[in-house]
Amino acid sequence: xxKLLSFVLFFLVGSTLYAGGYRVSIQGQKQxxxxxxxxxxxxxxxxxxxxxxxxxxxxxxxxxxxxxxGIIAKTTFENATFxxxxxxxxxxxxxxxxxATYKANDWLSFGLGVYTPYGSSVAWEKDxxxxxxxxxxxxxxxxxxxxxxxxxxDKLSIGxxxxxxxxxxxxxxxLNRSLSDTDGNRTxxxxxxxxxxAWGYTLGVMIKPIEKLNIGFNYRSKVxxxxxxxxxxxxxxxxxxxxxxxxxxxxxxxxxxxxxxxGLSYEFCDKFLFAFDYNFAQWSEYEALVxxxxxxAGVSTSPRNYVDSETFxxxxxxxxxxKITLRTGIYFDGSPxxxxxxxxxxxxxxxxxxxxxxxxxxxxKLSIDASFLYLHFEEIDNSYDYYQEGxxxxxxxxxxxxxxxxxxxxxxxxx
Amino acid sequence: xxxxxxIALMALGLVACEPELDNSVEDAGFxxxxxxxxxTFVSIGNSLTAGYADGTVYLEGQKYSYPNILADxxxxxxxxxxxxxLVNDNVGGLTLGGAQIADTRLVLSGTPLGLENLxxxxxxxxxNILTGPFNNVGVPGAKSFHLLSDSYGNVSGVATGTANPYFxxxxxxxxxxxxxxxxxxxxxxxxxxxxNNDILSFATSGGVGVDQTGNTDPMTYGGNDITDPMVFHxxxxxxxxxxxxxxxxGVVMNLPSVTSIPFFTYVDHNPVPLDAAxxxxxxxxxxxxxxxxxIQGAFAYLVANTPLTQAMADAEIAKxxxxxxxxxxxxxxIMDESLTDLTGLNSQLISMRQATAADLxxxxxxxxxxxxxVEADPTSIIGVGVPLNDSQVLTESEVTMVSTAQTAYNNSxxxxxxxxxxxxxxxxxxAMEQLANGGLSSNGTTxxxxxxxxxxxxxxxxxPTAKGYAFIANIVIDRINTEFNATIPTTNTGYYPxxxxx
Numbered sequence: 001x002x003k004l005l006s007f008v009l010f011f012l013v014g015s016t017l018y019a020g021g022y023r024v025s026i027q028g029q030k031q032x033x034x035x036x037x038x039x040x041x042x043x044x045x046x047x048x049x050x051x052x053x054x055x056x057x058x059x060x061x062x063x064x065x066x067x068x069x070g071i072i073a074k075t076t077f078e079n080a081t082f083x084x085x086x087x088x089x090x091x092x093x094x095x096x097x098x099x100a101t102y103k104a105n106d107w108l109s110f111g112l113g114v115y116t117p118y119g120s121s122v123a124w125e126k127d128x129x130x131x132x133x134x135x136x137x138x139x140x141x142x143x144x145x146x147x148x149x150x151x152x153x154d155k156l157s158i159g160x161x162x163x164x165x166x167x168x169x170x171x172x173x174x175l176n177r178s179l180s181d182t183d184g185n186r187t188x189x190x191x192x193x194x195x196x197x198a199w200g201y202t203l204g205v206m207i208k209p210i211e212k213l214n215i216g217f218n219y220r221s222k223v224x225x226x227x228x229x230x231x232x233x234x235x236x237x238x239x240x241x242x243x244x245x246x247x248x249x250x251x252x253x254x255x256x257x258x259x260x261x262x263g264l265s266y267e268f269c270d271k272f273l274f275a276f277d278y279n280f281a282q283w284s285e286y287e288a289l290v291x292x293x294x295x296x297a298g299v300s301t302s303p304r305n306y307v308d309s310e311t312f313x314x315x316x317x318x319x320x321x322x323k324i325t326l327r328t329g330i331y332f333d334g335s336p337x338x339x340x341x342x343x344x345x346x347x348x349x350x351x352x353x354x355x356x357x358x359x360x361x362x363x364x365k366l367s368i369d370a371s372f373l374y375l376h377f378e379e380i381d382n383s384y385d386y387y388q389e390g391x392x393x394x395x396x397x398x399x400x401x402x403x404x405x406x407x408x409x410x411x412x413x414x415x
Numbered sequence: 416x417x418x419x420x421x422i423a424l425m426a427l428g429l430v431a432c433e434p435e436l437d438n439s440v441e442d443a444g445f446x447x448x449x450x451x452x453x454x455t456f457v458s459i460g461n462s463l464t465a466g467y468a469d470g471t472v473y474l475e476g477q478k479y480s481y482p483n484i485l486a487d488x489x490x491x492x493x494x495x496x497x498x499x500x501l502v503n504d505n506v507g508g509l510t511l512g513g514a515q516i517a518d519t520r521l522v523l524s525g526t527p528l529g530l531e532n533l534x535x536x537x538x539x540x541x542x543n544i545l546t547g548p549f550n551n552v553g554v555p556g557a558k559s560f561h562l563l564s565d566s567y568g569n570v571s572g573v574a575t576g577t578a579n580p581y582f583x584x585x586x587x588x589x590x591x592x593x594x595x596x597x598x599x600x601x602x603x604x605x606x607x608x609x610x611n612n613d614i615l616s617f618a619t620s621g622g623v624g625v626d627q628t629g630n631t632d633p634m635t636y637g638g639n640d641i642t643d644p645m646v647f648h649x650x651x652x653x654x655x656x657x658x659x660x661x662x663x664x665g666v667v668m669n670l671p672s673v674t675s676i677p678f679f680t681y682v683d684h685n686p687v688p689l690d691a692a693x694x695x696x697x698x699x700x701x702x703x704x705x706x707x708x709x710i711q712g713a714f715a716y717l718v719a720n721t722p723l724t725q726a727m728a729d730a731e732i733a734k735x736x737x738x739x740x741x742x743x744x745x746x747x748x749i750m751d752e753s754l755t756d757l758t759g760l761n762s763q764l765i766s767m768r769q770a771t772a773a774d775l776x777x778x779x780x781x782x783x784x785x786x787x788x789v790e791a792d793p794t795s796i797i798g799v800g801v802p803l804n805d806s807q808v809l810t811e812s813e814v815t816m817v818s819t820a821q822t823a824y825n826n827s828x829x830x831x832x833x834x835x836x837x838x839x840x841x842x843x844x845x846a847m848e849q850l851a852n853g854g855l856s857s858n859g860t861t862x863x864x865x866x867x868x869x870x871x872x873x874x875x876x877x878x879p880t881a882k883g884y885a886f887i888a889n890i891v892i893d894r895i896n897t898e899f900n901a902t903i904p905t906t907n908t909g910y911y912p913x914x915x916x917x
Contacts, residue, residue: 076434083440083491083904129907177860177909178882182522182533182917183505184475238916240524379436394859394909403434 022120022139022346023256023281025311025333025353026095029067029369029410033357034315035329037275039263040206040216041315044412045099048113048147051216051261052159053204055101055109056151060414062103067369067410068096075122075347079129079398086130088347089123097410101147111147111161116140118167118256122345127186130396131174133302133387134345135188141167141225141256145202160203167225168194169254171345175234175245175297176389185236191250191291193230198223200256212267222258222285227251232293243296251292255285263313271319275329279311283336302343303386306336315355322361327371329355340395342382347400349380359412367412375404440491440904448492449901451664451837456489456497457550457602458482459562459593459658460609460668464553465581466499468873468880469520469915470532471507472539472555472581476520479881479911482551482606484888488903489604499551500585508537509580511573516541516580521874523867524917530874533917541580542570547587552597554582558612558642559650560633562593576638594657605658605665606891608843610651610824613642614817618673619877621777621806622813628820641816644823648831651824655831655838664837664899666891669825671847673775673817677866678876679809680851682781684770687745687799694739697799703737709764710735713757723755731755735768739799746770747784747798750805753812767802773811778866778876780807839898841891855886858909862886870913882911 028046031038038050045063047054055063071093077086097115104110123136142165149159172190179187200223207215232250263277283306291300315329331353337346357371383397438445458464458481465472466480477483477499486497507520515537524531554561556579561567564577568586572578583589587596597605616639617624624639631646658665673679689697697703714728735754739745746769757764770776776784780803789795797803809817825844832840847864849855850871854863862871862882871883879887885908892905 074434076436078436078440079907080440080445081904082907083446083488084907085440087434129910178912180912180915182475182520182915184478184912240526240528240916242526242528377434379434389859389909392859399436401434401436 022118024095024119026069027097027115029371029408033327033355033371035313035331035355037277037313037315039218039261039277040214040265041275045101048099048111051204051218052147053157053206055111056149056157062415063101064413066098069406069408071406073404075402077400084129086128107151109149113145115143130344132177135172137345138170155208157206163200165198165223167196181236181238187236190233193227196225198225214265218261220259223256225254248294257282257285273317275315277313281309284308309334309336325359327357340385343384352376369410371408373406377402446491447902449899451899452603453489453494455603457597457600458606459552459597461557462555465555467555468878470875471520472502473505473507473520479884481884481888484906497550500545500549502539504538506535509539510537511541522915522917541584545585548600549585552593559609559647562654565590565592598657602663608668610670614820617641618817622809623806626816641820647824648827659835666839666841667832668841668843669828671844675847675851677872678778679775681778681866682776684774685744685746688743689745691741694741697739707736713760737769748802749808750802751810775809858907860909880913882913885911
């Protein structure tokens with residue numbers, strides 16, 4: 001146990017580089033292996049995230065699940081008009097999750113979840129052709145969710161809890177397409193703030209209308225990350241520039257949108273479990289990235305105009321032997337990004353996720369869970385058309401292609 | 416514990432897949448060189464080829480030289496490496512034997528922003544000969560016939576002006592020629608942009624040199640003279656023959672007009688603000704009134720005693736009569752050596768007149784206008800009480816000499832380009848005229864000929880900015896694509912810098 005914990009902690013302090021959009025749906029090894037379904041699955045402490053009402057129906061007095069995933073993501077960009085080729089630096093991102101549940105009595109259960117559902121880290125080559133939009137961005141958010149669940153009857157439970165979010169942002173871009181000092185070093189700005197606190201909540205309902213069938217509902221509230229008085233660090237500013245671009249402070253808001261999930265799970269042929277989840281994410285909250293500087297850089301407004309997006313998830317579980325359970329899944333992840341708003345800081349279009357995994361039961365209490373995700377993106381011709389220079393929109397676009405693979409490992413413990 | 420990280424990373428790395436596009440610009444055959452071969456690209460010319468800007472050659476400028484931009488795009492269609500005789504720093508300027516012989520680069524500096532030479536000491540030593548060969552044989556200051564001169568790269572001639580410090584530092588030997596060093600690389604494709612200085616050095620000197628039209632011996636020319644168009648034609652023919660001897664294809668650029676360069680257009684001919692009292696004084700007999708009366712008398716004498724007709728006299732009297740008024744736009748007083756010399760009749764009647772829009776006041780003259788030629792003497796205001804001298808203004812007749820030669824050179828360039836298979840003409844002249852008439856736009860960026868703020872011209876007022884060079888490179892690529900059936904990508908002009916602020 002101690003070793004495993006230090007293994008997880010080791011990853012926590014390691015570099016966490018994400019890529020491909022800032023919602024990262026990797027919140028549990030068992031459920032990820034099933035296409036990241038889970039709102040109606042009652043299987044492990046992962047329910048703390050997927051549907052807090054579900055923990056009422058877990059076997060055992062205590063359940064513990066922890067896991068970590070390595071995301072390897074890379075995006076390639078090309079512009080055929082100019083012959084440009086760029087790609088993001090590949091890095092290892094390690095979203096993690098830790099869930100624990102405790103059954104106080106027959107109708108009351110408690111839980112705790114620590115997980116990282118949002119994050120983005122995209123690092124393009126410094127001063128690449130889109131550097132006026134982003135050089136690199138690193139967004140992190142850790143969610144801590146105390147949970148309570150009440151079993152109202154053998155067919156119905158509710159659950160929920162507050163969510164405390166601790167996040168940080170670090171974002172670097174060049175000020176425009178061409179400004180530099182006399183040595184040609186491009187003028188750029190880094191905005192950074194750590195320890196941004198925010199609050200949200202989650203609510204869930206689990207219904208077991210008939211044997212073998214579960215229906216689940218989960219609502220996760222919007223969380224707004226409010227950066228206030230963060231550090232704005234301007235580099236390579238020409239000394240005689242008439243505008244005041246001295247280092248200062250910035251304010252910005254970043255919404256982590258509300259998400260509604262409904263789904264079902266159905267056991268069949270004794271050993272099989274099918275699960276389906278439908279996610280609806282209210283990305284339309286994200287209208288613009290507005291950064292307010294306290295110097296002559298003023299207010300920088302980058303329209304986003306995201307639209308609400310849907311995800312359809314399908315998962316299958318098969319208890320192959322007493323020791324081994326196999327899982328697989330597929331999901332279709334819609335994109336909140338409209339044409340013309342495709343910005344390279346979140347180069348994310350529609351994708352299809354293929355997942356697989358297994359659990360190996362070491363004994364009645366302990367099992368090891370492994371998962372693998374391959375996220376397939378079609379290449380896409382798109383652009384961001386709302387960057388302005390001299391009052392004129394200057395589109396930046398080309399062909400993007402991303403690829404993501406994410407193997408993960410974890411353990412489940414039941415007492 | 417640490418090993419686990421590496422093992423995990425290795426395992427993940429093995430299965431990681433690179434996102435590859437179906438049709439990548441990196442794929443062979445994505446772009447086509449068409450009928451041309453860009454494997455060895457050599458560019459020859461003057462400062463415009465060297466990437467000269469802001470009054471000097473500096474590293475950033477060289478990075479954005481038009482042939483270097485071209486070579487970067489040619490690399491998509493089989494182009495090889497492109498070497499340039501890089502200078503030592505971003506300060507600009509030159510030293511010879513440790514002594515500074517060229518100014519540092521011009522930048523905008525101070526509050527309010529003004530023009531300054533960048534502080535710092537040049538570290539590019541001319542006698543420090545670089546090892547070539549260099550694909551960029553661009554030598555600032557070179558005239559057409561210098562490309563064939565075998566003394567142009569000899570360091571001993573720098574002081575006397577027979578050699579050029581920029582060529583000295585890159586020449587393969589002291590006795591080589593610019594053309595020789597270019598041809599020795601056996602270019603498969605070339606660009607040639609030469610002839611600008613054959614008129615420009617005369618023009619930027621305010622026309623203090625001589626129009627050598629009719630004199631076919633360039634050995635006798637001074638530095639600020641206009642090259643004889645016959646000499647230009649013969650020289651250009653020889654250069655093109657040399658460059659195309661092995662079947663190389665290439666582009667040749669023609670020469671823009673001086674009237675599309677801010678060095679000649681930025682300073683107005685009539686910038687003098689006067690109140691009624693001052694204008695009245697200047698018009699009075701104690702000032703120009705005496706000159707005006709003297710002119711009348713002198714021409715009356717000439718009409719009576721020489722073949723000069725009354726009509727000719729009237730025309731010159733009208734030209735030379737100096738009148739000021741209460742206005743913000745009084746014309747400057749300038750010297751004009753093309754006027755009839757009257758000083759034999761009256762030493763006070765010097766060859767001066769008020770400027771018209773056809774006279775081009777040099778950019779460098781601008782800061783002098785309105786200052787005092789004689790300390791504490793309010794009647795010695797330069798351009799009002801004291802006429803601008805020959806070196807401070809390109810007069811109408813000098814402009815005509817320049818444009819006549821320019822037209823002749825451009826005719827030669829067109830004719831010789833047409834006579835050589837695989838050589839295409841790039842009409843830079845037309846592009847520069849467009850720059851002065853509304854500007855050039857692409858990729859969300861517009862440049863005009865406006866000095867400092869137009870984005871097209873660097874702070875020396877003669878040479879393009881990096882953005883300007885990028886526009887030129889795109890014009891060349893577009894023409895190559897059309898004429899040679901190629902599909903070379905262009906460059907995004909929006910990313911190139913313009914004027915630099917210190």
